Amino acid sequence: MTGSVRRFALVLGLVGILGLTATSTVTGHGEEHEGPSFDVQVLKDPVEGWNILIVTEVRFAPENVSTGHVEGEGHAHVYVDGVKVSRIYGMWHYLGDLAPGEHEIRIELSNNDHTPITTGEHVLEQIVTVQQPEPAGPVATPEPREVRSDLPIPSVSAEAVHDPAGGFNLRIAAENFDLAPVKASRDPVDGEGHARLAINGERVTRIYEEWTQITGLEAGQHEITVALVANDHAPLTHDGEPIQATFTLDATAELLADSGEHHHDAGSGNMGDHEHSDEMDMGDGDHADDAYMSDMDMSGEQPMHDMATG
The missing domain is CATH 2.60.40.10 (Immunoglobulins)
Incomplete structure (x- = not known):
């Protein structure tokens, strides 16, 4: 084995x-x-x-x-x-x-x-x-949960990295906090959970790994927020403020454009099944000039609810 x-x-x-x-x-x-x-x-x-x-x-x-x-x-x-x-x-x-x-x-x-x-x-x-299945009804978002004062306080940083083929990907780093996707939507455990991505105040998806592709961006400036949440999706706070990183991404048309170097169509199960041209893709994290970065932001903004609850 x-x-x-x-x-x-x-x-x-x-x-x-x-x-x-x-x-x-x-x-x-x-x-x-x-x-x-x-x-x-x-x-x-x-x-x-x-x-x-x-x-x-x-x-x-x-x-x-x-x-x-x-x-x-x-x-x-x-x-x-x-x-x-x-x-x-x-x-x-x-x-x-x-x-x-x-x-x-x-x-x-x-x-x-x-x-x-x-x-x-x-x-x-x-x-x-x-x-x-058919939806059972709206999913309630748990109230924010304060990290206990006797525990190490988590923090998170985030950067958007430009993809050589066009678009961006998100890279996060958390301290005093473990990403635990296998326990998503389960009982809360101190010091673990997952992250939540919001763009311009609208929730987009959960983040389970260090790297995530950013999709659906249009040209312009976008506010990117990565918030830490518990297994049960309760937003984590410290001193009443959300534990999150927020930064502004300037997504120009040039940076979003597909270079064409890795383009292929989306057929199924054949050697021509390659990358879509309209996706917001990811780049090499070693290119420091292509990264937009933020440390933990205690701005107090609460992400809004959408289909990617949690």
Whole structure:
């Protein structure tokens, strides 16, 4: 048993203990092929949306996205009903609620340059079918929760990094706080939870990993806020102020434009399945001139509610 397979088994064991609901995964090809291991589960979040779990021997390398090919590293692309919605830069990824009914979620492993990772003639991908239930009603957001004074006070910083292929990605760093996506929507535990991304005051998504792709930006200035929240989605505060980082991102048309160097269409399961031109993508974290950064901002602003609750 390889290390990644063993890790996947341990995580699934924890998923089972927590009682999370997993769908059945169906690979894109029934045959066995040599290549890196690749396992996917799509888990119904107890509150809202879906949590995607990926374990693979491929090293997630968001700092090298949209650069040259390096064997054994890359990222993933996620498609819903054939439409690409985001990249995935780590083991966990949050997908908000879908329209009621059946949906096909396809996860494809990609190299740094966005070409698909293949095993022989086959793209390394997995396809999962999920059933989105009818909404039960509005989801209440928990009241802010003050961090106890006898505990280390968490903090968070954030930066937007320009992608060589166009657009931006978000990189966060938290202190005295552990990202615990496997416990999202569960009971609160001191010192752990996840983060919440808001753009111009509107909630966009949960953040489960160090790196997240920023999608849907238009040209102009945007206020980016990353707030720390507990497992049960309660915003964390210190001295009555939210624990969050806020900065202004100047997204010019030039920086958002696709360079064309890594463009490909969104067909399914073929060697031409590459990057959409209209996505807001991510860049190399080593390019300091391309980063916009902020330390913890105690401005007291509360993000607004949207479909990506939590």
